[in-house]
């Protein structure tokens with residue numbers, strides 16, 4: 001039996017509308033200088049009012065299928081990582097299957113916030129062990145703008161919308177990449193550091209007002225410290241359990257949340273800055289979609305080449321964190 005987890009193709013979708021830092025100055029008391037110097041973010045995408053999370057998922061999935069030269073009928077599972085589903089039920093995966101005409105697929109969502117892509121790779125690796133014939137569409141789609149408090153300058157400048165998809169299988173002939181290892185961790189005792197509500201925690205009645213807790217709330221400084229420590233530590237763990245050192249890594253693709261976090265993780269890992277891929281300036285933090293959007297961007301720009309070893313890492317609400325080693 002072949003135990004490989006192969007990435008056949010990536011597909012992406014980002015909404016057309018670009019929000020610049022200056023656009024945000026019209027909404028909250030901020031400045032391009034503050035946002036750029038504290039976060040490295042210059043632009044982020046914002047979905048149209050009529051767009052949904054599954055619309056973005058479908059667009060990314062279609063591109064991945066086209067690039068993989070596959071039909072919808074070839075897919076066996078649709079798995080969506082998202083913390084911003086359009087409804088709690090039906091899942092984004094079910095809605096996506098419906099829109100793609102993939103009613104034969106197993107379809108479900110999971111929520112690991114910004115760690116969604118790497119958690120998804122771990123889920124799919126396990127599925128492919130059990131079902132080597134599976135061809136899985138792993139999609140990460142996030143409608144972060146729908147959960148922003150647009151009067152909270154400490155959060156609304158940080159996030160953007162977008163989606164990315166990939167096809168995973170055990171038997172690809174010429175895969176885009178092979179997943180060598182993936183590690184995932186989480187700790188709900190620190191969950192209060194990043195929250196948004198809208199679940200079943202409180203008894204609600206028809207007509208109740210929406211409170212601030214519906215929107216994303218974050219203790220930025222605390223999150224910053226945990227993000228740096230957790231991502232650096234889990235990367236070290238992934239390297240050492242595979243008998244590798246940071247010198248064996250050609251490209252680091254970290255979660256694109258904040259340039260200062262990315263630089264601090266790079267410093268801790270002692271990796272040369274030119275080996276660290278970033279596109280946070282253009283998209284902000286797109287949560288689960290962040291790492292696969294960055295992978296696709298890096299491939300498009302020639303920053304990842306065939307034969308290279310790539311280390312990915314992510315950190316997000318939960319708290320959750322993870323690392324993955326891939327060979328392109």
Ligand code: ACO
Nearest residue numbers: 030034038113114153154157220221223224257258316317
């Ligand atoms: N414009 C201008 N001033 C601002 C803004 C803004 N957009 N936001 C905050 N400030 C102010 C604050 O009010 C504060 O003012 P005060 O000193 O008068 O009280 C001052 O700037 C400093 O605020 P801090 O929060 O201490 O600023 P910091 O340097 O820590 O940067 C930031 C804030 C960018 C949020 C940083 O803490 C950060 O990046 N944290 C991590 C966020 C992250 O990466 N999250 C990823 C996971 S999210 C997920 O998984 C869904």
